[in-house]
Amino acid sequence: MASMVNLTINDKEVQAPEGMTILEAAKREGIFIPTLCHHEALEPEGTCRLCIVEISGAIRHSIRISCIQQVKEGLIVETDTERIKKNRRLILELLLGRSPYSKELLDLASKCGVMTSRFLTGESDDCVRCGRCVRVCRDKIGVQALCWVNRGYERKITTDFERLSEYCIGCGACAQVCPTGAIKIEDRGNERKIYTWGQVLARFKLEKCKECGRPYAPKKYLDRINERAYKTKGLELVNYVCPECVKKAERPTPVKMPFGGGDMPFAI
Amino acid sequence: MDVAAIDAIVSKFPEIKGNLIGILHEVQNHFHYLPEEELRYLSKKTDIPITQIYSIVNFYNRFSLKPKGKNEICVCLGTACHVKGAEKVMNALEENLHIQKGQSTEDMNFSLEEVRCIGACSLAPAVVINEETYGLVTPNKIPLLLSKHKDG
Numbered sequence: 001m002a003s004m005v006n007l008t009i010n011d012k013e014v015q016a017p018e019g020m021t022i023l024e025a026a027k028r029e030g031i032f033i034p035t036l037c038h039h040e041a042l043e044p045e046g047t048c049r050l051c052i053v054e055i056s057g058a059i060r061h062s063i064r065i066s067c068i069q070q071v072k073e074g075l076i077v078e079t080d081t082e083r084i085k086k087n088r089r090l091i092l093e094l095l096l097g098r099s100p101y102s103k104e105l106l107d108l109a110s111k112c113g114v115m116t117s118r119f120l121t122g123e124s125d126d127c128v129r130c131g132r133c134v135r136v137c138r139d140k141i142g143v144q145a146l147c148w149v150n151r152g153y154e155r156k157i158t159t160d161f162e163r164l165s166e167y168c169i170g171c172g173a174c175a176q177v178c179p180t181g182a183i184k185i186e187d188r189g190n191e192r193k194i195y196t197w198g199q200v201l202a203r204f205k206l207e208k209c210k211e212c213g214r215p216y217a218p219k220k221y222l223d224r225i226n227e228r229a230y231k232t233k234g235l236e237l238v239n240y241v242c243p244e245c246v247k248k249a250e251r252p253t254p255v256k257m258p259f260g261g262g263d264m265p266f267a268i
Numbered sequence: 269m270d271v272a273a274i275d276a277i278v279s280k281f282p283e284i285k286g287n288l289i290g291i292l293h294e295v296q297n298h299f300h301y302l303p304e305e306e307l308r309y310l311s312k313k314t315d316i317p318i319t320q321i322y323s324i325v326n327f328y329n330r331f332s333l334k335p336k337g338k339n340e341i342c343v344c345l346g347t348a349c350h351v352k353g354a355e356k357v358m359n360a361l362e363e364n365l366h367i368q369k370g371q372s373t374e375d376m377n378f379s380l381e382e383v384r385c386i387g388a389c390s391l392a393p394a395v396v397i398n399e400e401t402y403g404l405v406t407p408n409k410i411p412l413l414l415s416k417h418k419d420g
Contacts, residue, residue: 146319147319148323148326149322150326150327151327159319160302160319160322167317168395
């Protein structure tokens with residue numbers, strides 16, 4: 001077990017295992033630190049800057065981002081000082097400059113007392129450039145269908161050569177982790193579409209479930225599951241059944257007893 | 269698609285992963301830009317995802333996805349050159365080549381780019397043509413400069 005370190009968060013004595021980030025330690029103590037780019041399943045990247053905290057004690061007095069800064073013996077952390085609030089409001093205003101209609105961002109802004117932004121650009125792009133989608137596609141799915149392009153203000157997320165991706169498997173993890181819902185996944189009829197502001201990233205034909213006949217997943221995605229989950233165990237995915245039918249099959253169906261004894265709760 | 273050229277370039281490098289930018293430089297020097305098909309082939313050959321290559325190509329100004337002329341003209345518009353009248357040099361080049369900055373001539377002989385400070389401030393205004401630096405350029409020296417490189 002990792003050795004524990006003692007630190008103070010908002011005047012509260014806290015113990016946390018070495019290597020833990022301040023954000024995680026604060027969360028464990030029930031202290032709220034706003035963040036957009038942090039996701040438990042992903043490696044932190046520190047892009048949104050919202051999780052700033054004021055640090056002193058073991059480290060030179062400074063403002064750091066808590067999703068990357070690790071706990072240290074004797075650290076004094078303040079998450080809600082005037083200085084932090086002021087800086088956080090500025091960051092929120094900057095984020096709102098490009099995404100003034102993002103519901104998640106507006107919620108966070110009103111929580112932190114930001115009513116309007118001085119940096120409105122006239123654009124409305126819900127993407128806050130946190131890079132969660134790029135990270136999940138690269139590190140967890142292992143496909144790397146998404147990438148960053150350009151620099152500075154023009155930086156954005158897209159596919160290779162900004163066309164429909166050949167590599168995307170249509171799993172929808174990017175849409176799942178997006179903090180502002182800028183990447184969307186849509187199943188209509190037997191087609192799945194993954195798209196962002198102004199660009200369709202990928203399109204798929206959905207395979208039909210063998211039980212109920214409802215289109216439910218793209219072939220590439222099923223192939224990937226086959227490859228990663230079944231083949232490694234020497235198995236093969238044979239019954240292409242949608243999750244709902246799987247759930248139904250797992251649920252015991254009542255069986256009529258032959259001698260009028262009422263329904264049995266499960267199949268014999 | 270020029271597979272042989274890519275193969276030759278890649279074989280020059282003992283290690284691929286850390287040398288991607290070096291490889292891309294060589295590819296750019298060979299084709300004068302980075303053609304999509306060749307980049308896709310490079311990605312397959314080196315096992316580096318095409319998205320990663322695309323990211324890098326987009327990040328650096330030096331790389332171009334659009335075809336560039338044989339002779340690449342870079343006009344320095346850094347502070348010193350700007351003060352010394354680089355704008356006039358740029359205008360003269362645009363007039364002589366009948367193109368705007370960032371474009372290439374129709375015969376693909378020249379392409380015109382603006383750059384920020386090439387570290388030759390004492391020679392301001394400076395112009396770089398194919399890695400050769402020309403200092404103290406004036407608008408009336410432009411035709412001579414261009415004729416030097418016409419067939420190069």
